[in-house]
Amino acid sequence: MAELLRFERVVKTYRIGSVEVEALRGVDLSTDAGEFVAVMGPSGSGKSTLVNIVACLDTPTRGRYLLAGEDVTRLEDDRLAAIRNRRIGLVFQGFNLLSDATALQNVELPLIYAGRRRGRIDRAMDALRAVGVADRATHLPAELSGGQQQRVAIARALVNEPDILLADEPTGNLDSVSSGEVLRLLEGLHGAGKTIVLITHDPDVAGHASRIIRIRDGLVTQAGPSAPREAAGANRAASGAESGIR
Amino acid sequence: MTPVEALRIALRVIRRHALRSGLTMLGVLIGVAAVIVLVAVGNGARLQVARSIQGLGTNLLIVFPGSASSGGIRLGLGSANTLTVANAQALRPGPLDPDVRAVSPEVSGTVTATAGSRNWTTTLQGGWPPLASMRDYHLAAGRMFTWAEVNGAARVAVLGQTVAQNLFGSVTPVGQPISIDGTPFTVVGVFAPKGAAGRVNEDDLVEVPLTAAQDYVLGHSGHVQNIYVQATSAGSIPYAESEVGAILLDQHHLSSPAQADFQILTQQNVLNAATSVTGTLTLLLGAVAAISLLVGGIGVMNIMLVTVTERTREIGIRRAVGARRSDLLAQFLIEATVLSVLGGAAGILTGYLASMALGRIAGRIAPAVSGGSVLLAAVVSVGVGLVFGFYPAARAARLTPMDALRRE
Incomplete structure (x- = not known):
C-alpha cells in the first residue's frame, strides 16, 4: 500500500526558560494509507508532541516529515493551514468545539475555511448523519453529552474528507459506554478505508488498531507490523464472527 | 473565506x-x-x-460716558455724565458721518406701570423714534411715536409684549390710558415679541419719547446714559466708529483720542x-x-x-x-x-x-x-x-x- 505518512529522524526540542527539553529525539516511522495505527506511550513520552507535528500544528526542530510524499517540514503558515484544513482531521481529548456555535456550525467550520459555499450545509448534515448525531444539529455543545460532542468533533474532522483522521486520546474524557461507541465508529471508518492514527495510553483502546507504535522518552521503541499479543486478543473479540468460522 | x-x-x-x-x-x-x-x-x-448680543440691534455702536477726571483723580467708566442730547444731535447722519444711518440717545429707569387695577414693574426707555428699529423691535399693533411727539414731549408709550400681556391681557392696549409712576400716558403701539436674549427679557419694557421720559418720569439731569448709533452696514462699522469718535472729540473740545471722556463699544467688541x-x-x-x-x-x-x-x-x-x-x-x-x-x-x-x-x-x-x-x-x-x-x-x-x- 502507498506510504501516507513518514517521519525521518524527527527531533523536537522545547525551550522552557533556559532549559532545553528534547521531546522527540529522532523518531522514524511510517504509515500506509488505509492503516489503523495506535501510538502508545506513557505521559511525558513525547506522544503529544508527535500528534502536534503530525497534525501540522507544530513543526519539527530537525528531521523531515513527509505527508503523501510531500515534505511539509518547512512550509509557510498558510500552506500548513490548508493542510490542516483538507488533509488532516483532528479529534481531541477535550472535543474542542466552539462553545458559541451549534453542532452544525462547528461541522461547517472546515468547509468555510476551505472556501466551499455550494452544498455546505448538506455536506455538514451528511457528516453529522454519518456519526449518528444529525438530530442534534441545532444544539450547542453545552446541550450535548460527552459522547455526542465527540461525535460532532469526529464529523467536523471528516467533513473535508481528509487523508488522515488523527485522534488524540478521543475517549479520554468519556465513560465506557460512550468510549465503546466512539471506538466502534473509528473501526467503522477504518473499515470504509480511512487512515486513522489513534494516540492513547490505554492498551484496551489501542487494541482496536491494527498496528501499535510504542513511544517512550522521545523515541519509538516498537513499530512492529503486527499487533502485539494483548491487543490481538481484543481484536479477535471485536471480529468474533470471523474467528468462529475458522 | x-x-x-x-x-x-x-x-x-x-x-x-x-x-x-x-x-x-x-x-x-x-x-x-x-x-x-x-x-x-x-x-x-x-x-x-x-x-x-446680536439682539441688541443691527450694526450698532453704543457710546458710553467715559470716566471722569476730577482734580487728578480718575473715576471709573460711566462715572461721568459726559453725553448730552446735543451730542446725539451732532451725531445725526450728515456729511461728517456718512457711515451713520440713525442715532438715538437713551435714558432708562425702573418704573411701575398701571392700567386699571393691574400694575407691572418694568423698564422705561426714553429715546428718539429710530431707537426701536435700530434695536430690531417691530410693531405688532399701532405705531411708533413721532419726531413731533418727541419735540412736544407727548405722553405716548409703546409697550413691549410682556408689559402689554400683564397690563391688558386679551384687551387691545392701543388707545388705552396707562399711568407710569403716576403720570398718565396713552398707549399708541405694541411691539411684537422679540424673545428672551440671554437672561434679559427684551419684551419687558415701555418705550416713550426721550423728552417725555425726562420731563415727567425720570427727571432732567441734562445728560443721557448712552447714545445708540447705527452704521449703514456691517462693513462700515469701523468707519462709523471713527467718525463718531471724531465728532464727539470735537463736541467735547478735546484734541486727541487719548483724552476721550467717552467710550464706543461695537457689537463686535462685546462679542469678542x-x-x-x-x-x-x-x-x-x-x-x-x-x-x-x-x-x-x-x-x-x-x-x-x-x-x-x-x-x-x-x-x-x-x-x-x-x-x-x-x-x-x-x-x-x-x-x-x-x-x-x-x-x-x-x-x-x-x-x-x-x-x-x-x-x-x-x-x-x-x-x-x-x-x-x-x-x-x-x-x-x-x-x-x-x-x-x-x-x-x-x-x-x-x-x-x-x-x-x-x-x-
Whole structure:
C-alpha cells in the first residue's frame, strides 16, 4: 500500500526558560494509507508532541516529515493551514468545539475555511448523519453529552474528507459506554478505508488498531507490523464472527 | 473565506456574546454621547451669548460716558455724565458721518406701570423714534411715536409684549390710558415679541419719547446714559466708529483720542469679549468630554482583555481546522468594526436625544449639536473600539495554533 505518512529522524526540542527539553529525539516511522495505527506511550513520552507535528500544528526542530510524499517540514503558515484544513482531521481529548456555535456550525467550520459555499450545509448534515448525531444539529455543545460532542468533533474532522483522521486520546474524557461507541465508529471508518492514527495510553483502546507504535522518552521503541499479543486478543473479540468460522 | 462569510461569523459571535458585545458598545456609546452633549452645551451657550448680543440691534455702536477726571483723580467708566442730547444731535447722519444711518440717545429707569387695577414693574426707555428699529423691535399693533411727539414731549408709550400681556391681557392696549409712576400716558403701539436674549427679557419694557421720559418720569439731569448709533452696514462699522469718535472729540473740545471722556463699544467688541469667556467654557466641557471618551475606551479595552483568554482557545480551534491568520484577522477586524460602528451610531443618537432633552429641561441654554463634534466623537470612538477591540485578538492570532490550543 502507498506510504501516507513518514517521519525521518524527527527531533523536537522545547525551550522552557533556559532549559532545553528534547521531546522527540529522532523518531522514524511510517504509515500506509488505509492503516489503523495506535501510538502508545506513557505521559511525558513525547506522544503529544508527535500528534502536534503530525497534525501540522507544530513543526519539527530537525528531521523531515513527509505527508503523501510531500515534505511539509518547512512550509509557510498558510500552506500548513490548508493542510490542516483538507488533509488532516483532528479529534481531541477535550472535543474542542466552539462553545458559541451549534453542532452544525462547528461541522461547517472546515468547509468555510476551505472556501466551499455550494452544498455546505448538506455536506455538514451528511457528516453529522454519518456519526449518528444529525438530530442534534441545532444544539450547542453545552446541550450535548460527552459522547455526542465527540461525535460532532469526529464529523467536523471528516467533513473535508481528509487523508488522515488523527485522534488524540478521543475517549479520554468519556465513560465506557460512550468510549465503546466512539471506538466502534473509528473501526467503522477504518473499515470504509480511512487512515486513522489513534494516540492513547490505554492498551484496551489501542487494541482496536491494527498496528501499535510504542513511544517512550522521545523515541519509538516498537513499530512492529503486527499487533502485539494483548491487543490481538481484543481484536479477535471485536471480529468474533470471523474467528468462529475458522 | 469571503468577506460575507467573515461578517456572518462576526455577527454570530456578537449575538452569542450579547453581554460582552453590549458592554463594548456601551463604552463607545458613552464616549460618543458625552462628547456630543457637552460640546452641544458649550456651543449652545456660545450661540446664546452671540444671539443676545446680536439682539441688541443691527450694526450698532453704543457710546458710553467715559470716566471722569476730577482734580487728578480718575473715576471709573460711566462715572461721568459726559453725553448730552446735543451730542446725539451732532451725531445725526450728515456729511461728517456718512457711515451713520440713525442715532438715538437713551435714558432708562425702573418704573411701575398701571392700567386699571393691574400694575407691572418694568423698564422705561426714553429715546428718539429710530431707537426701536435700530434695536430690531417691530410693531405688532399701532405705531411708533413721532419726531413731533418727541419735540412736544407727548405722553405716548409703546409697550413691549410682556408689559402689554400683564397690563391688558386679551384687551387691545392701543388707545388705552396707562399711568407710569403716576403720570398718565396713552398707549399708541405694541411691539411684537422679540424673545428672551440671554437672561434679559427684551419684551419687558415701555418705550416713550426721550423728552417725555425726562420731563415727567425720570427727571432732567441734562445728560443721557448712552447714545445708540447705527452704521449703514456691517462693513462700515469701523468707519462709523471713527467718525463718531471724531465728532464727539470735537463736541467735547478735546484734541486727541487719548483724552476721550467717552467710550464706543461695537457689537463686535462685546462679542469678542463674550466669546473668549464662552470659549473657555467650551474648552472645559471639551476636556470633560475627552475624559469620558478615555474612560469609555478603557472600558472597551478592559472587556477585550478579559475575554482574550476565551478568544485564544477559539483561535486555536479555528486554526486547527484550517483557518489562516488572515481569516482570523478579518474576523476580528469585522467584529470590532461592527461593535464600534453600532456603538458609535447609538452614541450619536443618544447624544442627540440627550441634547434635545437637556434643552427642554434647562430651557435657558438650547444645546446646539454641531456636526464637527459628531464627526470627531464618531471618528475617535470608532478608532478606540477598533484599536482596543482588534489589538488583543490580533495578537492572539499570532500565536502558533498549538500554543493557542494549549492556553486555558
